[in-house]
Amino acid sequence: MSETENLTNESIADAVHAWLDANWNADLSLREWREILVDGGWATPHWPQAFFGRDFNQEQSAVVSKIFNQRGIVPVAQTGPRRLAAETILAMGNDDQKRRYLRPILTGEHSWCQLFSEPGSGSDLAGLSTKAEMIDGQWIVNGQKVWNTSAHHADFGVLVARTDFDLPKHQGISYFLIDMRQPGVEVRQLKQMNGHASFNEVFLTDAVVAANNLVGGEGNGWAVAKTTLSYERRMGGVTRSFGGLRGKRQGRVYDEYAQEVRIANEPYTWYPQRQGRVDLVLPRAQQTGAIQDPAVRQEMAKLICMSKGAMLASEAAEAKRKSGSNELVPAGSIGKLAASVIARQAAHVHTMISGADAMRSGPESAEEGMVAEVLVSVPAISIAGGTDEIQRNIIAERVLGMPTETRADTGPFRDIKRND
Amino acid sequence: MQTEFSEDQEQFRTMVSRFLQEKSQPTAVRQCMESDAGYDASVWQQLCSEVGLAGTHIPEAYGGFGFGPVELGIAAEEMGRYLYCGPFFSSAVMAAYALLHNADEAAKDALLPGIAAGTTLATLVLDSLDAPAKIGSGLAVAEGRLSGTAPLVVDAHIATQLLVIANHGAGLGLYSLPGDSSGVSVETVPALDPTRKLAKVEFAQAAVEQIGEVSADSLNTTWDFVCVALAHEMIGGARHLLDSTIEYTKMRYQFGRPIGSFQGLKHRCADLLMEVEMATAAVHHAARCLDAGEGEPYVASMVKAMASDTYMKAAKEAIQMRGGIGFTWEEDTHLWYKRAKSSEVFMGTPNLHRERMMGVIEAQGSL
Numbered sequence: 001m002s003e004t005e006n007l008t009n010e011s012i013a014d015a016v017h018a019w020l021d022a023n024w025n026a027d028l029s030l031r032e033w034r035e036i037l038v039d040g041g042w043a044t045p046h047w048p049q050a051f052f053g054r055d056f057n058q059e060q061s062a063v064v065s066k067i068f069n070q071r072g073i074v075p076v077a078q079t080g081p082r083r084l085a086a087e088t089i090l091a092m093g094n095d096d097q098k099r100r101y102l103r104p105i106l107t108g109e110h111s112w113c114q115l116f117s118e119p120g121s122g123s124d125l126a127g128l129s130t131k132a133e134m135i136d137g138q139w140i141v142n143g144q145k146v147w148n149t150s151a152h153h154a155d156f157g158v159l160v161a162r163t164d165f166d167l168p169k170h171q172g173i174s175y176f177l178i179d180m181r182q183p184g185v186e187v188r189q190l191k192q193m194n195g196h197a198s199f200n201e202v203f204l205t206d207a208v209v210a211a212n213n214l215v216g217g218e219g220n221g222w223a224v225a226k227t228t229l230s231y232e233r234r235m236g237g238v239t240r241s242f243g244g245l246r247g248k249r250q251g252r253v254y255d256e257y258a259q260e261v262r263i264a265n266e267p268y269t270w271y272p273q274r275q276g277r278v279d280l281v282l283p284r285a286q287q288t289g290a291i292q293d294p295a296v297r298q299e300m301a302k303l304i305c306m307s308k309g310a311m312l313a314s315e316a317a318e319a320k321r322k323s324g325s326n327e328l329v330p331a332g333s334i335g336k337l338a339a340s341v342i343a344r345q346a347a348h349v350h351t352m353i354s355g356a357d358a359m360r361s362g363p364e365s366a367e368e369g370m371v372a373e374v375l376v377s378v379p380a381i382s383i384a385g386g387t388d389e390i391q392r393n394i395i396a397e398r399v400l401g402m403p404t405e406t407r408a409d410t411g412p413f414r415d416i417k418r419n420d
Numbered sequence: 421m422q423t424e425f426s427e428d429q430e431q432f433r434t435m436v437s438r439f440l441q442e443k444s445q446p447t448a449v450r451q452c453m454e455s456d457a458g459y460d461a462s463v464w465q466q467l468c469s470e471v472g473l474a475g476t477h478i479p480e481a482y483g484g485f486g487f488g489p490v491e492l493g494i495a496a497e498e499m500g501r502y503l504y505c506g507p508f509f510s511s512a513v514m515a516a517y518a519l520l521h522n523a524d525e526a527a528k529d530a531l532l533p534g535i536a537a538g539t540t541l542a543t544l545v546l547d548s549l550d551a552p553a554k555i556g557s558g559l560a561v562a563e564g565r566l567s568g569t570a571p572l573v574v575d576a577h578i579a580t581q582l583l584v585i586a587n588h589g590a591g592l593g594l595y596s597l598p599g600d601s602s603g604v605s606v607e608t609v610p611a612l613d614p615t616r617k618l619a620k621v622e623f624a625q626a627a628v629e630q631i632g633e634v635s636a637d638s639l640n641t642t643w644d645f646v647c648v649a650l651a652h653e654m655i656g657g658a659r660h661l662l663d664s665t666i667e668y669t670k671m672r673y674q675f676g677r678p679i680g681s682f683q684g685l686k687h688r689c690a691d692l693l694m695e696v697e698m699a700t701a702a703v704h705h706a707a708r709c710l711d712a713g714e715g716e717p718y719v720a721s722m723v724k725a726m727a728s729d730t731y732m733k734a735a736k737e738a739i740q741m742r743g744g745i746g747f748t749w750e751e752d753t754h755l756w757y758k759r760a761k762s763s764e765v766f767m768g769t770p771n772l773h774r775e776r777m778m779g780v781i782e783a784q785g786s787l
Contacts, residue, residue, distance in 0.1 A: 282787060291782055294775070301774030304787060305726045308716070309698030316701040319424040334694050341694075389683075395693060396686035400666050403681040 009063045012056075016042060016067045024073060026251025030260065033253045034076055034107040043076040043106055047090060051098050052106065072249050074257045077108030079264030080150040085112040085158045088228045089177070092216045097177065101156070108260065113154035113180065115145040115202055116225065120419040123390050125160075126169050126222060127409065127418060130204060132161035132176065139176060139209040141184070144201065149267065151187045151200040154180045158228060159209070160221050165414045172413050173221035177213040184208060194376040198267035233332065273370060274377040274384075275339060276346025278307050280367055281353070290353040299352060303345045310338035333391040333399070340382035347378040421712045425490075425704075433494045439471050440502035446752040449615060452505035453755075456608075457578055458617035459506040467506065468538025474512040475536030478520070483533030489645065493652035493707040500656030503755055505615045507541045510575035513649045515542035515583050519631075521642045522585075522594040527631035531581065531596065541599075543579040545570045545621055547586075549765075551772050552636075552643045559586035559623065561630070566595060566603075566623040576606050576619035584623075585634050592634035601626050613762035615755060644720035647767050648710055651703045651720075651727035654763050657756050658696050658727070661734040664753070665689070665741050672742075685741055692737055699723070699730040717784070718777035725773040728764040735760035 023036050037043045038052050046061040047053025056064070068075060086105045089097050104110040121127040130143025141161055151157065157178045164172035178185070184207030189197040216224040281300060285291035291300075314335050350371050351358050357365070361372040382388040396402040409416045425433070443463045452459050468474045477492040478484025485491075492513070499508060516535050519528055534540025547558030547570050559568035566586055576582070582604070584595040597604070603626030609618040666689060669680030679685055706723040709715025716722065735757040739746035746753050764770065781787060 282781065282785075286782075286785070291778075297778040298771060298774050301722075301725070301778050301781075304777070304781070305702070305722055305774075306698070308722065308787075309702045309726060312701035312705045313697045315423055316704065317697075323424060333690075334697055337690065337694050338698065389687065392687040392690035393683070395690035396680075400686075400689055400693060402666065402669060402686050402689065403678045405681055405683065406677065 007060065009060070012060055012063045013067060016064050020067070020071060020073060024071070026249065026253050028253050030074070030253055030256035031107055031109065033074060037076060038103055038106045051090065051102055074253050076106040077260070079260065080111060080154075081114040081158075082110070082112040084114060084228050084231050085156070085177075087231045088158060088175075088224060089215065091227050092175075092224045093177075094212075094215075096212060097215065101177065110155040111150060111153055113148050113151040113157045113200075113202075114228070115148055115151070115157045115159040115178065115204075116228075117145065117147045119144055119146055123387055124409075125225070126173065127416070128160060128162060128173065129418065130159075130161040131165075132163050132174060132209065134163075134211070138211055139214070141176070141178070141204045141207040141209060143204050145204065146190065146199070146201050148187075148200045148202050149198065151180070151202050152189055156180055157202070158215075160225050162413065163218055163221075166412045167219070168411060169409060169413045169416060170222045171219055173225070174218050175215040175221035175224035176209045177215060178207065178209050182207060193379070194270055194273075194373060196267070196270050198270075270373055270377050273373040274343060274380045276343035276378060276381075277350070277367075277370060277374050278303060278342065278346050280370065280374075281346060281349050284350065284353050284366065284371070288353055288357075290355075293352075296349070296352050299345070299349050303342065303349050306338065306342045306345055310335065310342060313338070333394045336385065337388055337391045337395070340388050343378045343381040347375055350374055421708050421714060423708075425494075429491065429494060432491060433498060435471065436473065436495050436498040437501075439467065440498055440504055443467075444499075444502040444504045446503075446755065449503050449505055449752075449755060453614035458575070458615075459578070464506045464538060467508070474508065474516075474538045476512070478512075478516055478532050478536040482528055482536065484536040488711040489648055489707040490704075490711050492649055493704070496649045496652035497656035497703075500653035500759075501660045503615055503657065503660075503759060507543070507575045507578060509616070509649070509653070510543040510579070511535055511538075511541050514544035514574065514646055515581070517642050517645045517649075518544045518583050518585070518594060521645070522634050522638050523632040527594075527596060531583075531631075534581075540581050541575070541579050542581040542583055543573055543575050545573050545576065545582050545584040547571075549767060551768055551776075552639050555585055555639065556587040556592050559584060561586045561588045561593065561595060561628060564627060564629075565625040566597070566628040567625055568623055570621045572609065572618050573606075573621045575617055576621045577608050577617060579606075582621070583631075584628065585639070586628075588630070592639065593630045594632035594634050595628040596631045597626060597628045603627065611762070613758040615759055616762060643767065645710060647720045647724040647773070648703070648706045650763060650767055651699075651706065651723045654727035654731040654760070655696065655700045655703050657759055657763075658699065658731040658734040661731075661738040661753070661756050661760075662689075662692055662696050665692075665734075665738045668742055679741075688737055688741075692734055695730045695733060699726040702726050716787070718780040721768075721773035721777040721780075724768060725770040725777070728770045728773075731760040732764050 019040060019042060023040060041052060041054050042064060044052055045054040045056040045064050049055050082105045086102055089101055105112065116125060118128050118130060120129055130141065130145065132139045132141045143161065157180050159176040159178045160173055161176060162172050163174040184205050186203040188201045190199045190201050191197045281303060285296060285300060290296045354366055354371060358371070358375060361369065363369045365372050397404055448460065472485060473495050475484030476487050476495055477489060480486040512535060516532065519531055531540065531542065535542050546555055547568065548554035549572050559566065559570060566584060579599040582597050582599055585592055586595055603624045605622045607620045609620050611618045669685055670678055672679045703723045706719045709719045738753045739757060742751065742753060745751050
C-alpha cells in the first residue's frame, strides 16, 4: 500500500492550500507558473510520483482540482491533442520518452497533434498504409495523414504507421512520436464545406523518426493507438473546446492563458452550429411568426421530443453507471447517434422557419449568420468522431449482440483490397 | 426528483414481471382475445388479490397501496410487455384517475376501494377518445337523466360501474351509474386490437348521480395521468418487440449467415434501440414529474407522442424483419402490432399531442 492512500481529503486540501499560498503568483508568465506547478507535483496529482504526480486516486485528485477551480488557479496546458499524447506516453512509453516529452506538454512549451486517419483509412483506421521502414538506425516514414487538428502549429505528433505489410492488418502497425519541425513533414490546412479550416492534411515524405521514439515496441501500434483513442473518448474528443476561468481574474498569467484558450478554441467556433442550435429554434419561430404554422409546430415538437429524450436517456444511463449496474449501458454510441438525428431535425426546422430567408448567408442573415452556418455545418455531426454507420455497427454488435459481418480484410495486409 | 428506480421499485417490477410471465404468455393472450369477455377472470382475481396491482396508485385511505404514477407505470410497462388482457387499464387507470381528479370525497370513498380490490370493474365513458377538447358534445345530462352516445368505450361490456363525463349545460360533470342500469345499452364494437375490447354505450334517459364537477384543468390532468400510464404500456410493448426481433435476427439464417449479420438490419435495429431508450427514459421521467408535481408542464403529451411513434416503429420493423412469417396469424408479432396501432390513436394521436405540447411551450415562451 502506498503512503498516499493514507492521506485524508482534509490533509490533501491543507497541503494544496499551503502550497498555493507559497507559490501561486498571477504576475508570472504562463510558462513560469506552469513550470513551478508541474515541478511541484500538483498539476497532475493522479500521475505517478516519478513523473510529476503524486499517485493520487480519483477522489484525491478531485479534491485538488476543486480547490484549483475555487481559487481560479491557471492549470497546465490541456488544449488540443497534447493531453492524449501525454496520457499515451505515460501509459505505454518508456522512461526516456516520459522524461523527455511529458514536462513540455504540461507546461505548454510543446504542442502536439495526432497523425492517425488517412485518405485511404477513415472509418477503417487499422487499414492505414503510411509506411515506416528502419533504414540506417532510424525510421523513415512515407504517406499521408488527414483530419489533423492543430498540426499546423504542432511541435510533435503521435503517429501510427505500418512497419510490416505481410502481417494481418492490426499486427503490422507501430506507434511513433514524430518531430513535426523537419523537412519531410508538410502541413496543409484543409478547408471544409462550411468555410472553416479546423483540420489539416499532413504529407510525410522520407520523414525521420529516431529509433528510440517507437512506443510500445514494433508491431504493437494498434494496442497503443487504442489507448490514445480510449482517452479521446473519455475526454469527449480531441476537439472539445475549453472554457476560461470563472470570474474576473487579473494578472499576466491570466492574460496569457486567455490568449491560449482563444487560439485553441478558434477551430471550434462552428461546433455549436453543427449540433443544430436547438436553442435558437423557439426564439426564431416566435420572431418570424412561423410558430403559427401547424406544420412547423409539428416538426418543432418532434425536435423537442428528441432533444429531451436524448438528454433523459443519457441521464438515465449515467445514473445506472453510477449505481454500479452490470447492465450494458450503451450511452456513448447511442448519444452520438441521437446527436446526429437531433442536429438534422434542427436544421430541417430552421429551414422551415426561415423559408426563402434560408438562401442568405453571412453576418446580416438570421442570428448573425448562425442559422446559415447550422445549415452547412450539420453534415459534419454524423461523420466526425466515427460515422453514424460505425456507431450503428457498434450498437448492433456490442449492445444488441448481433452477429458480426463476414470480413474481407483478413490475411496479409498486402493482399487486402484498398484504395491506394 | 429521482432519476432512477429504487430497490423497492425494481423488486416490484420483478414481481409483476414474474406474475405476467407465468399468466400472460401468447397462448393465454390469444385465448383472452378470442373470448367474448376478453380476459381471464381467475387471473384478474389473482392479479388484484395476490399481487394487489389494481390498487397500486390508489391512496391507502381508499383501500389502495398509496404508491404513485411511477409504480403504476412499472405495472403498466410490464403489462404492455406481456400484452396483458384484462380490465386493468379501463378500471384501475382510467376510471380510478377520473375519480381521483374529479370526484367528491363520498364518491371516492364509495367507489375506489372496489376498484382497488378488483371487485368493481369500472370504466370511464367519454364521448371522444381523441382529445380532451372534444369531450362534452355527445353526452348530456338534464334533470338527473343522461342521454347520448359514447362510440368507443374500453371494456364497457364487462363494466359493473360506469363513470361518465357529460355536459350538464353549464359545463362538464362526472357521473356514476351501475353498468346494468336501465336506459343503458352496451354493444360490443369489433376492435382492430382484439386484446383491448371496445363497446359502444348508448344512454337513453338513464338515471345518473353526479359525483363531481369536471373543469378544463381537471380534465386535462386526468387525460395527462392516463396518457403517461398508457405511454408506459407502450414502451413495455416496444421493448418486447425490440428484444424478440433481435433474437429472431440471430437465429434466422439466409444466404448462409444469420440475417442479423447484415448491416441492412443491424443499422435499423440500432436506430430502434436508440428510439426505445429515448422514449423509455422520457416516459419514466414523465411519471416522476407527475409524482413530484414538477417538470415540463407538457411532459405527458411529449411522452405519449414519443411512445406512440416508437411503438409503431418497433411494430413495423418487427414484422418487416421477420419477412413473410411476420405477416401470419400464427406468429405472435401481429398481436403487439395491433396493440401499437390502437394505442397510437387512443387518447390522442401523436399529432394531437405534439400540438398540445406546443400550445404549452408557446404560452410559456420556453422549453
